Amino acid sequence: MFNNAIAAAQWTVPSHASMFTGLYPSEHQMFQSYSVMSEQVETLAERLQRGGYYTAGFCNNPLVGVINNGLRRGFYSFLNYSGLLTSRPNQAGKSPGLVGRYRQFFKGVLAKFLNRVQDAFARSDTLLALSFTPLMVPLWQTALSFKGNTAKSLEDTASLLIERQGIQPQQPIFAFVNLMGTHMPYHPPRAYIEQFAPHVLQDRDARNFLQRFNSDVYGWLAPLTGALDQQQKKTLDGMYDAEVAHQDMQLGHFFEQLRQSGRLDQTLVIICADHGEHLGEKQLMGHSLSIYNELVQVPLIIRDPDNQLSQGTQVKQVVSTRRLFHTALAAAGLATDQEAALSLTRSSGPTAEHVFSEAVPPQNVVNLMQKRQPDLVRDRACDQPRRAVWLGRHKLIKTGCDRVELYDVVEDPGEDLNLSDILPENVEVLQECLQALVGDRSAAAAVAAVTARAPGFDDPEVQRRLQELGYLED
Numbered sequence: 078m079f080n081n082a083i084a085a086a087q088w089t090v091p092s093h094a095s096m097f098t099g100l101y102p103s104e105h106q107m108f109q110s111y112s113v114m115s116e117q118v119e120t121l122a123e124r125l126q127r128g129g130y131y132t133a134g135f136c137n138n139p140l141v142g143v144i145n146n147g148l149r150r151g152f153y154s155f156l157n158y159s160g161l162l163t164s165r166p167n168q169a170g171k172s173p174g175l176v177g178r179y180r181q182f183f184k185g186v187l188a189k190f191l192n193r194v195q196d197a198f199a200r201s202d203t204l205l206a207l208s209f210t211p212l213m214v215p216l217w218q219t220a221l222s223f224k225g226n227t228a229k230s231l232e233d234t235a236s237l238l239i240e241r242q243g244i245q246p247q248q249p250i251f252a253f254v255n256l257m258g259t260h261m262p263y264h265p266p267r268a269y270i271e272q273f274a275p276h277v278l279q280d281r282d283a284r285n286f287l288q289r290f291n292s293d294v295y296g297w298l299a300p301l302t303g304a305l306d307q308q309q310k311k312t313l314d315g316m317y318d319a320e321v322a323h324q325d326m327q328l329g330h331f332f333e334q335l336r337q338s339g340r341l342d343q344t345l346v347i348i349c350a351d352h353g354e355h356l357g358e359k360q361l362m363g364h365s366l367s368i369y370n371e372l373v374q375v376p377l378i379i380r381d382p383d384n385q386l387s388q389g390t391q392v393k394q395v396v397s398t399r400r401l402f403h404t405a406l407a408a409a410g411l412a413t414d415q416e417a418a419l420s421l422t423r424s425s426g427p428t429a430e431h432v433f434s435e436a437v438p439p440q441n442v443v444n445l446m447q448k449r450q451p452d453l454v455r456d457r458a459c460d461q462p463r464r465a466v467w468l469g470r471h472k473l474i475k476t477g478c479d480r481v482e483l484y485d486v487v488e489d490p491g492e493d494l495n496l497s498d499i500l501p502e503n504v505e506v507l508q509e510c511l512q513a514l515v516g517d518r519s520a521a522a523a524v525a526a527v528t529a530r531a532p533g534f535d536d537p538e539v540q541r542r543l544q545e546l547g548y549l550e551d
Contacts, residue, residue, distance in 0.1 A: 079421070081395040081486075082377035083467065084352050087436040088364050089140045092351035092398070093148055093255075097121045099402030099416070101433055101514075108437040110140065114147030121402050122151030125251045128411040131244050135234045137225020137257040152253070156233060158225035159257070224257040227324060231256075231331040239338040249409070258324035259354070261363070262291035263316035269323045274315025276308075283312045297363040298442050299450060300457050305357040313356045342382050345408045345422075349398055350375040358491075368436035368463040368474055369492050379404070385422040395467045396421060397432045433514050436463040466511045471496075473507035481508070 085095035086102050094100070094107035097120045102108055105118055114120070122132045134155040136142045142149045142157035149155040234254050236242075244250065270277055277283045286309055290296065305313070328348075335341035353372045355361040364372050375398065379386070386392075400419050406412035407420035421427050443460045446453065454460055461477035470487040483497040483504050497504050 078390070079377040079379075079392045079396055079427075081393060081467075082349065082375050083395060083397050083432045083434055084350070084373045084375045085397055085399045085434055087352050087366070087368055087372040087434075088439065089138060089351055090146065090148075091435070091437070093141055095397075095399040096349075096351070096401045097148060099399050099419070101399060102435045102437065107146070109440055110144065111441075112146060114150065120148075120151045121405055122149075122251065122253070124151070124406060124411060125409060126151050126153065128409060130249050130251045130409065132251045132253075133234075133237055134253045134255075135230040136253070136255040137227060137230055138255045139223070141255055156230070158230050159222050224260055224262075227256050227258045227327050230254060231327055235331055235334045238335060238340050238344065251405070251409075256324055256328075258327070259317065259320045261297050261354075263287065263313075263320055264291070265316065265319035265323045269319035270316070273319040273322060274312065277312055277315065280308075283308060287312055287316065295445065295449070298365045299362070299446055300366065300453060300459065301357065301360040301362060302450075302453065304360055310357050317354065317356060341380075345382065345405075346378075346380040347401060347404070348376065348378040348380075349401065350377075351398075365442050366436065366438050366457075366459055366463075368434055368465045370486070370490060372436070373434045373465070374490075379422060381408070381422045383408075383422075392421075392427055394427065395432045396427055397430070397434075400427075431510060431514075432467040433511075434465045436465075438462070464511060464514075466507055466514065468507060468510055471500075471503055471507060473504060473511060475508065475511060483507070 084092045086092040086108075090110060090112060091102040091105075091107050094105045094112075094114060095102060098105050098114075098118050099121075100118070105114065106112065107114060122134070126132045132152045132154075134142060134149060134152045134157075136155065136157045137159055139157070139159040140146075142155050143159060231254070234252050237244075238250060238252060241250070265273075267278075277287060290313070332341060332346075335344065352364045353370075353375055354364055355367065355369075355371050358371050359367070359369060361367050361369075361371075377396075377398065400421050403412060403416045403419035404421045407417045408422065412420065417423065418428055419430075438459060438461070443454065446459055458476050458480060461480075463474055463476045465472055465474045467486070470485055472484050472486045472492075474482040474484075476482075481497050481504055482492075482495045483500060484492045484494070485496060486492070
């Protein structure tokens with residue numbers, strides 16, 4: 078278990094791109110819903126496919142696999158359970174018969190048209206605004222199966238790994254699974270509401286608030302103008318916990334299937350999140366804008382059958398989820414020496430590194446907010462990129478060109494006390510580290526490429542100052 082795993086970005090597209098490429102967002106440039114992965118960047122699935130792996134994706138997120146952004150490159154089979162149609166049906170290692178091939182052809186033709194429609198919503202401010210209207214929200218949440226089908230996607234994944242239909246006997250498999258059960262809106266089964274949010278079943282006001290919340294998609298994105306009251310916060314926290322527990326149960330059944338078949342002990346399992354969620358903390362909602370721990374500190378668990386990390390190990394040092402790319406390649410025996418050094422399961426333990434994260438706001442969300450709440454955009458700097466660096470016990474957040482926040486993430490994991498005025502020397506040192514990472518450009522511009530060890534970090538003067546501040550040992 079990695080107690081301090083940090084996502085490279087605060088939302089789906091850039092965070093997945095970093096896990097798939099090992100690059101920070103500034104390098105792969107996948108900041109927006111309309112971004113497309115450069116052909117010059119090779120993805121994890123492409124590397125593994127080239128190395129002989131059968132690569133399959135089982136995804137419940139329309140931003141990964143439905144939108145044509147390059148994230149499904151390298152997958153022989155990629156099923157997406159959201160959208161109007163499952164994309165590329167019946168290709169997860171199965172050979173369809175004559176009827177199946179006809180259905181696949183028919184769905185393929187229809188899917189091309191529907192995918193263009195869905196793709197347009199990611200690239201048009203007008204269509205995005207239309208999708209947020211009260212009339213449209215229930216339509217796309219149900220008809221487009223916004224949260225996908227967790228049970229079906231896990232069932233299909235288990236079938237591929239256990240039955241291996243159409244796959245060579247000795248061919249290894251890479252299976253990527255994306256689950257959306259914990260994403261808004263919250264509609265967990267009643268049994269889980271009874272366990273985690275029983276007051277919702279008993280309190281009409283709580284039910285009315287939840288109904289408004291589930292249909293107010295704009296409210297999932299924009300900062301709050303005032304804090305949630307205690308009952309509202311209790312409702313959202315309880316419903317979120319209910320969704321987590323329900324998804325956990327489904328994953329438990331999935332892993333039990335693998336265990337009973339004998340496949341689990343032949344499989345490297347990585348469980349992580351691409352981002353977290355604000356549920357009113359710091360008057361923020363969703364995962365569009367901030368770079369606080371609620372969004373970028375994510376769960377990460379690795380089960381390694383080769384036991385390079387002994388069972389029960391808890392890694393407390395800060396690590397980046399971009400290193401999942403290196404970890405998977407190293408496990409497959411396809412990593413270069415430099416890549417293998419960044420594997421999180423290397424026998425000598427994870428390599429120490431300073432960790433970097435970027436929260437560039439989705440432009441279509443900012444445009445929507447500018448039209449509705451321009452004062453809020455200005456006051457909360459909603460249109461400004463936020464970048465953070467972790468070093469030792471401190472984390473520096475820089476917003477735009479001039480706003481800085483410094484937190485002691487050991488003593489203050491909730492990031493309630495900004496130490497920037499109290500420890501200006503620490504701010505200066507961490508700004509130098511951040512500058513070494515992003516290069517000599519403005520915070521609003523695309524930044525320079527990032528290496529595993531940032532240029533300038535090894536400068537003797539920087540090292541001396543880090544030692545004086547207690548970040549490094551003598």
